[in-house]
Amino acid sequence: MNRTELTERLRREGVPDALYEIPGVHPVALQLDAYYVLRPEGDAWPVLMRQRGQEEVITRFATEAEACRYLYDTLTGAPPPVPGGPERIDRLLADADEIQRRAEEDFERAPGPDTDGPPAP
DSSP states (O other): OOHHHHHHHHHHTTOOGGGEEBTTTBOOSSOOSEEEEEOOBTTBEEEEEEETTEEEEEEEESSHHHHHHHHHHHHHTOOOOOTTHHHHHHHHHHTHHHHHHHHHHHHHHSOOTTOSSOOOO
16 A cells, blocks of 8 residues: 555545645645654655644654555554564464463462462472
8 A cells, every 4th residue: 555545545434634644645734733644754654643743753664555554554443563563473373382381380380369479389
């Protein structure tokens, strides 16, 4: 998805125009106290929050498509993508048995409801 497609999709979803600005594609006609901004900066695609004339970078992406997806998901209420993407999920799934084993060990070492400390070995 590019910036033009993003604007079209947000309009179809009924997202108010005043909630976001995409310079060169979608200007903000009515400026609220706070709204999102998506614009290229060099090789990066930051998503910013402009609030009372001040801008703060929320996050930065390497591609236009990633930045557009993030802004679309944010403005339509879709859950944000998992940090680290599919690679992180694959690592977690690969380590699931080890994570489960550690969780069980931690549970066994945890104090019970009627004790002040860990159980005696």
